Each structure stands twice: as C-alpha cells, then as structure tokens.
Amino acid sequence: MCDLTKTALKGFLAQKYKNEHGSENTLQLDHDIIAGSEASGKVCKYVDWLLSTFNPCPPEEDVWIRPKIHPCQKWYHEIPDSAIDSDYCDLLNTVQRHTRCSTSYCLRKKGNESELKCRFNFPVEHCLKTKLEFQEIHSKNNEQHYRAIIVTKRNDSRLNSNQQLQLQGWRANCDIQGVIDHYACVEYLTKYASKGEPLTPLLKSAFNTIINNSSNASHPHRAIKKLVMKTLGERDYAAQETMHHLLSLKLQSSSFHVIPVSLNGSQRVRTTCSSSINNQEACSNSSFLDIYANRQHYDSSPDITMLNFVQFVKKFKLVNNKLTKLPDDVIPRIFPTYSSNPKGPNYALHCKYQLLRYKPWKLRQDNAWEDEQPSDQIYINKWHEFLQTSYAKANVPDWFDKLQTIVQSQEEANSVSVDVASANTREEWMILADLNTPFNNSSYEQTQLVHDWQEDRSHYTDQQIGEMPTWVTRNKEQSNRIHQQSFEPVDINSFSQMQQLAYSIVKTHFKDTSSNKEPLCLIINGVAGTGKSYLITAIRSLLQSKCVITATTGKASFNIFGVTIHSLLKLPCGSRRNNDLTGQTLIRLQESVNDIDYIVIDEYSMLGQVTFGWVDKRC
Numbered sequence: 001m002c003d004l005t006k007t008a009l010k011g012f013l014a015q016k017y018k019n020e021h022g023s024e025n026t027l028q029l030d031h032d033i034i035a036g037s038e039a040s041g042k043v044c045k046y047v048d049w050l051l052s053t054f055n056p057c058p059p060e061e062d063v064w065i066r067p068k069i070h071p072c073q074k075w076y077h078e079i080p081d082s083a084i085d086s087d088y089c090d091l092l093n094t095v096q097r098h099t100r101c102s103t104s105y106c107l108r109k110k111g112n113e114s115e116l117k118c119r120f121n122f123p124v125e126h127c128l129k130t131k132l133e134f135q136e137i138h139s140k141n142n143e144q145h146y147r148a149i150i151v152t153k154r155n156d157s158r159l160n161s162n163q164q165l166q167l168q169g170w171r172a173n174c175d176i177q178g179v180i181d182h183y184a185c186v187e188y189l190t191k192y193a194s195k196g197e198p199l200t201p202l203l204k205s206a207f208n209t210i211i212n213n214s215s216n217a218s219h220p221h222r223a224i225k226k227l228v229m230k231t232l233g234e235r236d237y238a239a240q241e242t243m244h245h246l247l248s249l250k251l252q253s254s255s256f257h258v259i260p261v262s263l264n265g266s267q268r269v270r271t272t273c274s275s276s277i278n279n280q281e282a283c284s285n286s287s288f289l290d291i292y293a294n295r296q297h298y299d300s301s302p303d304i305t306m307l308n309f310v311q312f313v314k315k316f317k318l319v320n321n322k323l324t325k326l327p328d329d330v331i332p333r334i335f336p337t338y339s340s341n342p343k344g345p346n347y348a349l350h351c352k353y354q355l356l357r358y359k360p361w362k363l364r365q366d367n368a369w370e371d372e373q374p375s376d377q378i379y380i381n382k383w384h385e386f387l388q389t390s391y392a393k394a395n396v397p398d399w400f401d402k403l404q405t406i407v408q409s410q411e412e413a414n415s416v417s418v419d420v421a422s423a424n425t426r427e428e429w430m431i432l433a434d435l436n437t438p439f440n441n442s443s444y445e446q447t448q449l450v451h452d453w454q455e456d457r458s459h460y461t462d463q464q465i466g467e468m469p470t471w472v473t474r475n476k477e478q479s480n481r482i483h484q485q486s487f488e489p490v491d492i493n494s495f496s497q498m499q500q501l502a503y504s505i506v507k508t509h510f511k512d513t514s515s516n517k518e519p520l521c522l523i524i525n526g527v528a529g530t531g532k533s534y535l536i537t538a539i540r541s542l543l544q545s546k547c548v549i550t551a552t553t554g555k556a557s558f559n560i561f562g563v564t565i566h567s568l569l570k571l572p573c574g575s576r577r578n579n580d581l582t583g584q585t586l587i588r589l590q591e592s593v594n595d596i597d598y599i600v601i602d603e604y605s606m607l608g609q610v611t612f613g614w615v616d617k618r619c
C-alpha cells in the first residue's frame with residue numbers, strides 16, 4: 001500500500017508538472033501519470049474491499065427504524081442469515097455513527113483558529129467514489145511535501161469507517177484505517193507512546209511550595225528529601241500503568257533471560273538461608289566457572305569436553321549435581337570485557353578473557369594458556385595462536401574480523417568498552433560493589449573497569465558475605481521497633497469538618513465496647529492535599545497499638561511511617577506466596593496481627609481487585 005501510494009504520488013506530481021510547464025517532451029511524465037493512476041486505482045480497490053463508510057440505510061433518509069433490542073445485546077451467532085444485512089444497518093446506526101460533537105469530548109480549537117472543530121473531523125462531506133488525494137503539507141525547510149489521504153465513498157457524514165464482518169462480530173464501535181504511509185504509522189505509535197500525563201504541572205508547584213515553605217534555617221537535607229518524595233514519589237500514573245496495577249498484571253516482561261556470568265569466578269550468594277549462616281557451610285554456590293572447569297566430572301562425553309565456556313553456559317546449568325539443558329531463551333552476559341584494540345592498555349587482559357571464553361580448557365584457568373606462567377605476553381601470544389586454529393575458525397564468532405584486527409594492529413587506540421552487567425541475580429562482586437561509596441568517585445569509573453572483585457572478596461568472611469543480602473531487612477526491622485513509639489501529636493481542633501467527621505466515626509467505633517459490634521469498613525476519599533495523611537496520624541495516636549497503618553507502595557508507606565499491605569499480610573508478590581498460608585508462616589502472620597483491630601490502607605486506589613481479594617482472604 002505504501003509503495004503503491006508512492007507511485008501514485010509520483011504520477012500526481014508528474015501531472016502537476018505537466019499542467020504547469022506545458023506539454024513538450026512528456027514521455028516520461030505520461031508514463032508516470034499512467035503508472036500513478038493504476039496504483040491509485042489498486043489502493044482504492046483494496047480499501048473498498050477492506051472497509052466502508054457507506055451506509056445502506058442512513059437515518060437521515062428515514063428508512064431505518066430503531067430496533068427494539070439494541071444490537072449490542074445480541075450475539076453474532078443469534079443473527080439468522082436472512083437478517084445479516086439489517087443487523088449490519090442496525091449496528092452502523094447505533095454504534096458506528098459519531099452523532100454528537102461536544103466540547104467535553106471532541107470539539108477543540110486548533111492552533112489559532114477561533115472556531116471549534118471536531119477532532120475526528122466530523123461531519124465529513126459525502127463522496128461518490130473512493131479516491132486517493134494528496135495534500136500539501138508545510139515543512140520547515142520550505143520544501144514541498146505531500147501527504148496522501150484516502151477519501152472513501154460516503155453517503156453518511158457521521159459514519160465512522162468500518163469492516164462489516166468485524167463490526168458484526170465485535171458488536172461495538174470500532175475504527176479501521178488502511179495504512180498508506182510509513183510515517184503516519186510511526187507518528188501514530190509515537191503519539192500513543194509519548195502521551196503526556198495531565199498532572200505534570202504538579203511537579204513544578206510541589207517544588208515551589210516546598211521551597212517557599214522552608215525557612216532559611218531549615219536543614220537543606222530535609223528540604224531536598226521532601227522534594228524528592230513529592231516529585232519522584234507522587235509521580236503521575238499513566239492510564240496503562242494504573243490498569244496494570246488494578247488488574248495485577250506484570251509491568252514488564254522480557255522474551256529473554258539474561259544471566260550475568262563472571263569469568264573471575266565470583267560465586268552466587270545463597271539468599272535463601274537468610275541470616276542464619278552456618279559457619280561450616282559455604283554461603284555461596286559453585287559459579288558457572290567452577291562448573292565449567294569441572295564439567296568432565298558431570299559428563300565426560302567429547303561433546304561436552306569440546307564446548308568452550310560461552311557455548312557451555314548457553315546450554316547447561318547444574319541441577320542436583322547433574323548438567324541440565326537450559327531453554328533457548330537464555331542469553332549469558334559474560335564479563336569482564338576489555339577493549340579488543342591491540343594498542344589499548346588492556347589488550348593482554350582482552351586476550352586472557354577471550355581465551356577463557358572461546359578456547360576449551362579444563363580444571364584450572366591456566367589450562368587455557370597451556371599451563372604456562374601467566375603474563376601479558378603469554379595471553380597475547382596464546383590468543384593469537386589459538387585464533388589460527390581450525391577450532392577457533394569454527395567456534396569463535398566473528399572469527400575473521402578478530403583475526404583481521406590482529407593483522408592490522410596498527411589502528412588508532414579506541415576508547416575502552418565495558419559491558420555493564422544488568423544484575424537480576426546477585427553475585428558476590430555485585431554486593432561488594434554496593435559497598436563502594438558512589439559519591440567518592442574521582443576514580444570510581446576507572447575502578448569499575450579493572451577492579452578485581454576476587455581480591456575485595458578476600459577481605460570478608462563467608463559469614464559476612466552471607467549476611468549482606470539480608471542486612472537491610474534486618475536493620476529495618478530493628479529500627480521499625482524503635483520507630484513505632486514516636487508519632488507527632490495532632491491537634492484535632494485544627495481539623496476540617498470532614499476530617500472531624502471521619503475521625504469521630506472511627507472514635508465512636510473504637511470506644512464502642514459492645515460484644516456484637518460490626519467491623520468498621522470506612523473509605524476516606526480526598527484529592528491530594530486535603531489532609532488524609534494528617535488524619536491518619538491522628539487515627540494512629542487514637543488507636544495506638546490496636547491499629548496498623550499500611551500503604552500500597554513502599555514509598556507511600558514510608559511517608560506515613562507504616563508498612564506495605566503486602567508485607568503486613570504476606571500478600572502474593574509476583575509468583576511468590578501465591579497460595580493460602582499454612583504452617584509456620586500462617587502462625588507467624590496470626591501472631592503479628594493478633595492484637596490488631598484496625599488496618600488502615602493508604603492509597604487504596606492502587607490496590608487491584610485481585611490484591612483486594614487476597615487482603616480479604618488473609619483477614
């Protein structure tokens with residue numbers, strides 16, 4: 001369609017040229033004109049076959065009678081063959097016509113025009129025959145451009161384009177367009193992907209409010225913290241994101257699993273054994289490197305022996321001491337990676353790690369350079385030697401290029417490239433990297449390139465490494481206990497009428513000591529800034545230890561010094577805890593909420609139906 005439209009445009013321009021410049025030497029022009037009109041005919045024929053804006057019984061002509069049962073209430077399979085056409089008319093006239101334009105929906109002022117216009121361009125002029133038209137568009141550099149538009153055959157100025165079969169199956173309003181222009185398609189996608197959020201100006205006003213309300217003597221740290229909370233935390237939720245939350249859908253997905261693999265022998269820390277590290281037991285599992293080095297131990301077939309490291313990690317993992325095939329969607333991200341520039345400072349290291357990747361070796365890394373005493377020269381020589389082998393030719397990706405680079409090693413030094421591994425599983429070096437103070441970074445980036453994490457790792461005991469992944473959680477628990485005693489007092493006399501009302505409902509319920517009192521199910525709504533958090537603080541100091549304050553997000557719960565509803569009730573997170581609780585977990589949950597009579601959920605609107613169901617289940 002796009003190509004045909006281009007041909008049609010060429011014909012249109014040829015015709016235009018011919019009209020403006022007389023008719024000498026028009027052989028090529030005529031050829032273009034004919035080809036253009038053929039192409040244009042094909043496009044229109046296809047569009048007519050695909051969709052329609054023709055109404056067999058337009059309501060203006062008074063031949064259509066509104067059916068007693070709305071067509072949306074019927075199923076497609078209920079329509080007898082004899083009624084297919086009248087059903088189509090009913091659908092067209094009930095759901096497919098843009099009958100009313102209103103300022104709250106489609107009427108907009110465009111640019112500096114004074115008149116309101118329907119943004120879907122209704123009403124549309126009637127048209128006898130489908131045609132392709134070219135509209136001049138204004139471009140920045142004063143070049144002439146044309147946009148192709150399909151004007152479809154139409155006898156009803158309010159009818160939206162439709163496809164009969166689809167409309168009758170779907171039985172609700174739908175829109176269909178032919179794509180005749182790549183750019184229009186990209187434009188459409190971009191418009192949707194980059195749709196602005198209506199609350200964005202709030203960010204600016206939050207900034208100003210905080211700055212204006214801070215006294216000059218206040219600590220800048222606090223002001224900045226508040227600001228970040230407001231701007232980052234109370235960000236806009238896009239409509240799609242909200243729908244995903246409400247329906248408890250995943251916010252992201254990926255067609256591949258990327259696994260970070262270190263050639264420095266860093267080992268995966270077991271996070272499951274939590275804080276109780278048995279000193280006798282290592283806190284980490286064998287790394288891919290260990291498994292590869294000892295692969296003969298698991299399978300001594302030549303197929304396995306002749307695999308190089310990259311091929312091996314793509315194919316196998318170790319499950320219960322057995323090599324198990326990995327699914328196809330695994331991508332190992334192997335590091336460290338050094339510049340392959342022969343003139344660069346890290347070329348020897350590049351050669352070392354290339355050898356470890358692509359040359360099959362056994363038991364010890366030194367085996368990759370034939371157990372010779374490692375040195376820069378050895379790495380370089382052995383890699384160059386290896387590249388000349390037929391094994392390398394067959395198994396090293398871009399083998400020819402790599403060999404070429406060495407041959408023409410006179411090239412200028414390029415900047416060093418480094419793979420930054422995205423971590424979805426934690427390894428020792430990643431945890432150690434977190435300990436590195438990121439603000440003290442004069443030499444920080446350099447460290448990342450050439451740092452030997454194995455050496456850093458030797459400063460810590462197995463126990464310390466094992467405790468690091470849960471360090472934050474444990475310390476948080478400790479500080480939470482201290483935290484719970486200290487709330488700011490709230491002066492309930494400063495309440496607005498509505499705050500007062502909500503507060504007294506809670507208070508009356510709380511003071512009611514009768515044995516048959518019903519649970520208090522109360523929703524408190526209010527736009528931002530109406531003092532919901534303030535009310536929560538007051539309710540907290542009223543109910544004291546009888547209540548627990550929760551929120552749906554970690555950030556919101558931090559704001560109100562609470563916990564997340566997920567952590568309080570052990571709600572499902574992704575695939576975890578997706579079951580009824582049993583055993584120890586259940587007992588622990590029951591103990592932790594035993595004395596609690598009230599659960600306050602802040603930002604409840606972010607709670608999806610499914611999650612809400614789980615809350616109900618857990619209570």
Ligand SMILES: [Zn+2]
Nearest residue numbers: 101106118122
């Ligand atoms: Zn309109």
